[in-house]
Amino acid sequence: MKLTKKIKNITLAVLLLLAAVGCSDKLDEPQLNNNFAGGTDFTNTDDMILSIIGVYEAFQSRGWEQPLLIAVRGDDVNAGGLGDQQDFAETDLFNYNKDYWMYNSLWENIYVDVITAHTGMEQIARYQEVADAAGQALGDQYIAEAKVLRAIMLFHISQVWGDVFIPTSSETSELFDVETVPTQAEVMQHISDQMDEALPFLPNMRPNERQDLPGGVTEYTALAIKALANQELGNYQVVADACSEIISSNKFSLFPDFYELFKTPGKLSDESILDMQYSDFGQGEGDRESHLYAPYGPQGWTPAVDGASSGWGFFEPSMKFIKFMLDRGETVRLETSVLFTDRGITELQTDPNYATLPAFVSNTTRDGDVIEDYARALFASGKHYLPSNQLISGRTAYGSNKNFNIIRYAEILLMYAEALAQGATASGMSADQAVNLVRTRANMPAISGATLDQVLDEKFAELGMEWGKRYYDMVRLNRTSELSYDGRTFSADKAFLPYPQAQVDQFPILGN
Structure with missing residues (x-):
């Protein structure tokens, strides 16, 4: 049974109490945060799985604004204009408004979900008090999984704000006693240490090999997050070692079709290390687990399947990214990453260097969806696009049934290559071999003697539009x-968003 199906089947009582946590306006409501299991009978250890499912449910319940705000500031992407979210567009220009609702929503809701992870761990520990040896071992695994999900949420929020809180329990009142906000370096070291704690208890398999919670986190998810945190710290030997463990496991491989990787055929592929999973459960109506992909979609299109909804046009691949890709001779990665409008193609061709374009640069996708001109943007993100012919009959929402990739094996290969280019050593494959695996999938020629600049260019081409990876x-x-x-004019003081004013009002330490 898929993880999304298990989340769908979670008991009503747990769902209702989780909803109370998820809808909480404030972090200072421990009575909501501490008891989503309600009057649970902790002697019934068979129900322990419900606590970790509750953590997954919280983790996957991203508001549409969260990944959008995390990702918008890189040179790979622009905010769509002419909408009702002017401060979102201004954020892309490095003009920040601490009162903007998106800032507060990202901060507050991620912390609510981090607190939910702590609540889940505490509930699991209560089950373990009466569990037999097998139940205690399973509880250790579930707690380790919750630590991993908590870690990636803290990782994202620290990338956005730098110095942030590190909750240590579900008691949110402890945050009011913080005397010094942990630095970004301290947060990243904490994440790395947490992954070391979790690793011994996690399954040694790909996420898609798990039978209990398919797609759930494993040992390799923790290693990937450890590598990400140490990359931020500049600890490149640790990065190389963690990535090397993933690579040498021989469990992961690149999905052969880059275009379909981000669509239904690529769901829970052997490339997946961490995804947010969504599903229509194979049915055209009724229950669904979903993310709102409309902000990424074109405002206007003529879908191959009548009735499929369009998007909002809030997220636009940049002209700089498109020209970079054309200059490299990219084909499938450019076609996959960008949905072109005729207006965008015309604008691109005003530059004489791009007057003649490859045939795949078209406003009609290979699946027959026609991307019409619309006011907010010249292009839309192809990585957040699900062809209308892949929608389950009866479903019309843009991107319905699509998973949301967070960490892919391709990124592990490129992090590994960067670590070696930064001076780390490893006994496994070379930096050239790692980069060339990624390039071969993209139908790009092999390189030799990969430099740091070349690795970073490869990351730009491979990971564009994904979670702000280029910006960070x-x-x-x-x-x-x-x-x-x-x-745009970037300056060092613009690296992090200002703390939301609503949070400074609650936690004056943030304003010091």
Whole structure:
């Protein structure tokens, strides 16, 4: 049974109490945060799985604004204009409004979900008090899984704000006693340490090999997050070692079709290390687990399947990214990453260097969806696009049934290659071999003697539009001149968003 199906079948009482946590406006309501299992009978250890399912449910319940805000500031993507979210567009231009609702929503809701992870761990520990040896071991695994989900949420929020809180329990009142907000370096070290704690208890398999919770986190998810945290810290030997463990396991491989990787055929592939999973459960109506993908979609299209809904046009691949890809001779990665409008193609061709374009640069996708001109943007994100002919009959919402990739094996290969280019050593494959695996899938020629610049270019091409990875790479490596493009001016003081004013009002330490 898929994890999404298990979440769907979770008991009504747990769902209702989780909803109370998820809808909480404040972090200072421990009575909501501490008891989503309600009057649970902790002697019934068969129900222990419900606590970890509750943590997964919280983790996957991303508001549409959360990944959008995390990702918008890189030179790979622009905010769509002419909408009712002007402060979102201003954020893309590095003009920040601490009162903007998106900032507070991202901060508050991620912390609510982090607290939910702590609640789940505490509930599991209560089951373990009366469980037999097998139940205690299973509880250790579930707690380790919750630590991993908590870690990636803390990772994202620290990338956005730098210095952030590190909750240590479900008692949110402890945050009011914090005397010093942990630095970004301390948060990343904490994440790395947490992954070391979790690793011994996690399944040694790919996420898609799990039978109990298919797609759930495993040992390799923890290693990937450890590598990400140490990459932020500049601990490149640790990065190389963690990535090397994933690579040498021989459990992962690149999905052969880059275009379909981000669509239904690529769901829970052997490339997947961490996804948020969504499903229509194979039915055209009724229950569904979903993410709102409309913000990424074109405002106007003529879908191959009549009735399929369009999007909002809030997220636009940049002209800089498109020209970068064309200059490299990219084919399938560019076709996959960008949905073109005729207006966008015309604008691109005003540059004489791009007057003649490859045939795949078209406003009609290979699946027959026609991307019409619309006011907010020239292009839309192809990585957040599900062809209308892959929608389950009866479903019309943009991207319905699509998973949301967070960490892919391709990123592990490129992190590994970067770590070696930064001076780390490893006994496994070379940096060239790692980069060339990614390039071969993209129908790009092999390179030799991969430099740091070449690896970073490969990351730009491979990971564009994904979770702001390009932006955070440029900030991390102090290559921020790349972020000053198309009228934008980046300065070091713009690396992090300002704390939301609503949070400063609750936690004055944030304003110190």
